[in-house]
Amino acid sequence: MNFIVDNWLLFSVAIVSGGLLVAPLLRGGGAGALSAAGAVQLINREKGVLIDLSEPEAFAQGRPAGARNLPLGQLEERLPAVVKNKALPLIFVGQGGQGARARAIAQKLGYEKAQVLGGGLKSWKDANLPVDRN
Numbered sequence: 708m709n710f711i712v713d714n715w716l717l718f719s720v721a722i723v724s725g726g727l728l729v730a731p732l733l734r735g736g737g738a739g740a741l742s743a744a745g746a747v748q749l750i751n752r753e754k755g756v757l758i759d760l761s762e763p764e765a766f767a768q769g770r771p772a773g774a775r776n777l778p779l780g781q782l783e784e785r786l787p788a789v790v791k792n793k794a795l796p797l798i799f800v801g802q803g804g805q806g807a808r809a810r811a812i813a814q815k816l817g818y819e820k821a822q823v824l825g826g827g828l829k830s831w832k833d834a835n836l837p838v839d840r841n
Contacts (some may be wrong), residue, residue, distance in 0.1 A: 755798050
């Protein structure tokens, strides 16, 4: 116990740095999340497919340019018809955990290169990438 008392500053730094490492996981930008720049690279280099998981009404309001609309509830039944080549990278754009669920469904269907755009549409817009609207 004397060691902790004598080295309180060292322990404070360790606790703060640990908190900074855990913070992105708690905000949803954790493991498996892809940046907007990373998504663009996948699209350009490997013909990645952007899939927006929002409902048709929200999809019409704004989506990443070139994204295909597949609501999460229809993903399992419609994904094989929309993206036939399972070797292509999939980039899911969703909100509040939708992307992680979509990635799990896609991997179950054999799409090994499924990823999630960290931050969803907001991160796409924040990177000043094009947005389509109806």
